[in-house]
Amino acid sequence: MMAQQNSGFEPQAFRAEVRAFLAEKLPEDLRRKVIGHQRLAKQDFLRWHEILRAQGWVAPNWPVEHGGTGWSVMQRYVFDEECAVAGAPETVPFGLRMVAPVIMAYGSAEQKARYLPRILSGEDWWCQGYSEPGAGSDLAALKTRAERKDGVFVVNGQKTWTTYAQYADMMFCLVRTDFEAKAQAGISFLLIDMRTPGISIRPIRTLDGDVEINEVFFDNVEVPVANLVGELHKGWTCAKYLLSHERFGASRVGRSKRELAFLQRLLRERVVDGQPLAADPIWAQTVARLEIDLLALEHTNLRLMERVQRGGGHGAEASVLKLLGTTLAQAITERQVEAAGVHALPFRQQAFTPQNLEDAAQDGRPGCADTDTLAGFYLNLRKISIYGGTDEVQKNIISKVALGL
Numbered sequence: 001m002m003a004q005q006n007s008g009f010e011p012q013a014f015r016a017e018v019r020a021f022l023a024e025k026l027p028e029d030l031r032r033k034v035i036g037h038q039r040l041a042k043q044d045f046l047r048w049h050e051i052l053r054a055q056g057w058v059a060p061n062w063p064v065e066h067g068g069t070g071w072s073v074m075q076r077y078v079f080d081e082e083c084a085v086a087g088a089p090e091t092v093p094f095g096l097r098m099v100a101p102v103i104m105a106y107g108s109a110e111q112k113a114r115y116l117p118r119i120l121s122g123e124d125w126w127c128q129g130y131s132e133p134g135a136g137s138d139l140a141a142l143k144t145r146a147e148r149k150d151g152v153f154v155v156n157g158q159k160t161w162t163t164y165a166q167y168a169d170m171m172f173c174l175v176r177t178d179f180e181a182k183a184q185a186g187i188s189f190l191l192i193d194m195r196t197p198g199i200s201i202r203p204i205r206t207l208d209g210d211v212e213i214n215e216v217f218f219d220n221v222e223v224p225v226a227n228l229v230g231e232l233h234k235g236w237t238c239a240k241y242l243l244s245h246e247r248f249g250a251s252r253v254g255r256s257k258r259e260l261a262f263l264q265r266l267l268r269e270r271v272v273d274g275q276p277l278a279a280d281p282i283w284a285q286t287v288a289r290l291e292i293d294l295l296a297l298e299h300t301n302l303r304l305m306e307r308v309q310r311g312g313g314h315g316a317e318a319s320v321l322k323l324l325g326t327t328l329a330q331a332i333t334e335r336q337v338e339a340a341g342v343h344a345l346p347f348r349q350q351a352f353t354p355q356n357l358e359d360a361a362q363d364g365r366p367g368c369a370d371t372d373t374l375a376g377f378y379l380n381l382r383k384i385s386i387y388g389g390t391d392e393v394q395k396n397i398i399s400k401v402a403l404g405l
């Protein structure tokens with residue numbers, strides 16, 4: 001439980017401390033699931049959350065007064081990178097990294113006292129109710145209405161693409177409260193208990209056959225007025241604050257390092273015409289290109305981080321890092337599928353759930369190789385150039401904010 005404070009931060013010592021913790025505390029079955037691209041259940045996320053919480057490290061972006069680590073941006077970067085490379089599950093962002101900073105900045109004393117400890121403990125699972133049919137990139141076009149009546153807001157409308165709504169206890173939600181005002185002006189930020197009568201959830205099956213995202217419908221849902229965060233009609237301020245958070249996590253350098261290592265292992269293990277693919281000069285060139293891009297991304301990340309810490313920056317750092325990180329991560333999965341060749345073709349649902357593999361092994365049935373999950377992983381990662389702002393939208397921001405076009 002060292003390294004709680006920013007002062008006296010020594011990168012090598014801190015990295016070694018994080019590595020030692022991961023070596024001791026990351027459960028092998030969770031690590032195997034992450035490295036093998038298998039699906040994580042709610043219980044898997046909660047288990048890792050609890051291990052981090054016990055260590056005092058579950059909220060790296062929170063100040064110490066609320067139970068966070070108080071780490072600097074650089075410490076958080078090192079921590080995220082080490083966790084990803086080791087194969088730790090990512091913590092679910094909606095509570096810890098999205099709504100919590102908003103509650104800290106704009107919430108009432110009661111909201112802080114109620115929700116922050118429950119996010120820290122993992123008691124409440126949150127989901128994000130921003131997007132609607134017809135309001136994604138153009139978020140201000142949202143139509144879900146909240147009308148104030150007798151101490152409650154009555155909410156009617158629909159959200160979509162809501163990640164893990166099926167697990168959620170709470171949703172932070174953008175709703176229209178002023179129906180005359182234009183675009184952003186009449187929007188408010190509400191906290192909604194997902195067990196409130198009138199809420200229904202319909203799963204959306206994604207390309208890889210999984211159910212991660214949902215449609216959420218509100219039919220006369222009554223939300224206490226005390227669940228409004230910040231001022232009425234000023235929810236856009238909270239929304240923008242939330243989206244500007246975690247600007248440096250967007251590049252996911254650690255995950256790309258892990259996936260590149262997976263690709264390199266595949267190339268060593270796959271033998272074609274008596275030679276491992278790794279010995280093929282075209283593959284060697286392809287991997288070198290990815291390594292160079294990853295190194296460039298890492299250095300860009302560190303450079304932008306340092307610049308912003310010195311008070312500089314153009315304001316489009318998050319967009320630059322998300323765009324570059326996404327492009328590289330998708331390129332690595334494409335090469336993984338190519339390297340696995342025909343072995344990536346079978347799409348076997350059971351490959352995504354290790355219990356089935358263990359059962360199969362016990363019964364003497366053939367299990368699944370780790371290449372069996374590659375097609376699913378490849379398909380799943382198409383989402384990263386859409387959520388959190390599409391590639392095209394990031395390019396618009398970069399051209400306007402950073403390049404002044």
Ligand SMILES: Cc1cc2nc3c(=O)[nH]c(=O)nc-3n(C[C@H](O)[C@H](O)[C@H](O)COP(=O)(O)OP(=O)(O)OC[C@H]3O[C@@H](n4cnc5c(N)ncnc54)[C@H](O)[C@@H]3O)c2cc1C
Nearest residue numbers: 128129130131136137161162163383386387388389390392
């Ligand atoms: C897996 C996944 C999980 C998600 N989870 C959540 C969640 O938990 N909560 C939530 O609120 N939302 C979530 N989203 C929604 C996500 O934020 C939106 O999908 C995203 O903002 C794009 O909006 P859209 O789908 O409406 O597409 P649209 O905005 O309709 O875009 C369609 C296409 O048009 C392009 N386009 C749009 N506007 C412009 C422009 N101005 N210039 C150039 N091109 C443009 C886009 O790049 C895209 O290619 C999730 C999405 C995915 C895929």
